[in-house]
Amino acid sequence: MAEPLRMEVGRVAPKALYMGLGLALWGLVIPLLLAGILVAPPIAFGVVHCVLFGAMARRYGQRSTRGAKVTPGTLVITDTAVEHAGERLALRSELQQGTVVPGADGILVRLDRRSRHSTPIHLRVGSEADGLAILRKLGLDADHTAAELRIASRFMGMPFGRQMALMMPPLVLMMVSAVGVASALPHAGAPIILLMVAALFAYVFSLVFTPTKLRIGTDGLITRWLGKERFIPFATIRAFEVYTSVIAGKTQHGVKLALERGEEVLLPTGQTDIGVSEAQGLAARIAEAQQSGKSGNAASTTLLRGGRPAKDWLRALRAAGEQVQDLRTPAIPQEVLLRLVEDASADEAARIGAAIAATNAADAETKQRLRVAAEVSASPKLRVALDRIAEGASEDQLAEVLDDIDPPQTAATGR
Structure with missing residues (x-):
């Protein structure tokens, strides 16, 4: 049993007034429906307003931390639960992800539950290092899991x-x-x-x-909105910053990505103080994921395709993993292979090649590290490939993986 983490933090309480207002508005739905049926049909149109504004009030009460009550106490994180001042806040299995949110009122840690409609846990900590320590203890930092976020509609960030x-x-x-x-x-x-x-x-x-769905891995981020999907590798992001702009008379907050060739991508987070804090948390998570992905391993040319057919490439990778090399090619240690798999800045083909070479060991730790590398990746193609390798795909399936990650028609360039 691991040693529990103990830390003095403040628990930020949800805003009961707004949450109560949301429930009160929802409570008017049935009376308005009955009034519309029995008295006057136009009254029933109020149902839409009650549902919409009730949801907005409840969400604000759950997520807004500005001016909220803060209760000091000792945070205790055990192998199974998260407790504060003797009260259990959540089981660890109930938590999906966490974010460190730096702001004007101090550093917050937000822990999101697996149920999307549940109230998140907000903790005020003494420093960003304390916040990252909490995430590491829970296995929710960028090294162990990718962040899955829902931000404002992409429409709100358009000119x-x-x-x-x-x-x-x-x-x-x-x-x-x-x-x-x-x-x-x-x-x-x-x-x-x-x-x-x-x-x-x-x-x-x-x-x-319609919210924009965002996944932040150690190799980049992927956005999904109304069926449109885009993967943005960190290698193409020159800079990013929190922004505040006025669009159509509305103040919008979010994170601006400056990409290669002068392109800018806006990730809007909202208009209220929630939008401000979520923009700050989003920027902090991007920075954490970028730093986590910079392990500095160089891709070995032995692992790249180099114009070879998939079967020949696969045999070369197996040989690299078995340490069977010729006199001019040094053997690649198992730990070096695994570090290359985990290096988000490395070429995707080299990472997949290293993963295949590393699976010759076939031990539980190797498979677990491959699964973690897949989990923290934002690239759909890389994530699927690493999962298939970790699950023990057949030789024919691995050849398909190699052709998918580095198609034969582009292999001649040597990438």
């Missing part, structure tokens, strides 16, 4: 002109279509027009409120 380009064409089309339907069906067109208006509202709602 005003781009927003209008997405909003106006459907609006104009709906108005023109409504006029046409009203002219063609003067007495029976109302239901069709209502359906068109509802479809327009659904479109606008999806643009504004």
Whole structure:
């Protein structure tokens, strides 16, 4: 049994007023529905407002830490649970991820539960080092797991002109279509027009409120929004910073990525103080993941394809792992192979080659390190490949993995 971590921290309480307001608004849903059915149908439209604003109030109460009550006490992290001042806050199995959030009010650690709608745990710590120590003890730091975040809609980070380009064409089309339907069906067109208006509202709602899903690994980050996915390797990020901007009269917060060739990518986090703290936490996690990925191992040319067919490449990797090298090629120690797998700055093909070479040992520690490397990766292709290697894929499956990570038509360049 490992020694528990003990640390003096402050627990930040959720804002009960806002959470109570959210529940009160939700409590009005059934009365409004009944009133709409029994008294006047327009009253039922209030249901939408109660559900939406109730959810917003509850989320604010759960996540806002500005001016919240802080209770000092001793934090104790054991092998099974997290406790504060003698009260159990959560089982370790209930926690999904953690983030260190530096801000004007001090350094916070936010621990998110696996249930997305549960209230996160906020702890105020003395320093960023203390926060990272908590994450390491829980196995939630960048070395052990990738962060899965939900931030504001990508739409909120777009320039005003781009927003209008997405909003106006459907609006104009709906108005023109409504006029046409009203002219063609003067007495029976109302239901069709209502359906068109509802479809327009659904479109606008999806643009504004669909969150951007973000995964931050040690090799980069991947964004997903409305079916669109993009992987941004850390090697292409020249700089990043927390930003505050005014778009369409609204103050937006987030993180700005400056990429190669002058491209900028905005990761919006919101408009309130929650947006500020989440932007700071997002920037801190990106910095932590970048630092974690810089292990400094150089890729051995022995592990690269070098124009070889997949089967020949696979045999060379097996030989490297078995320490069977010719007189001009030094053997590659097992630890060097595993460090290369874990080096997020290394070439993906070299990392996969090192993983295959390392699996000749077939011990539990090697497989576990491969699984951890897959878990902390943001690259979908690399993550799937490492998982398959750790699970003991067949020779034919490994050849497919090699062709996928370094296709034959590009292999001649030697990468």
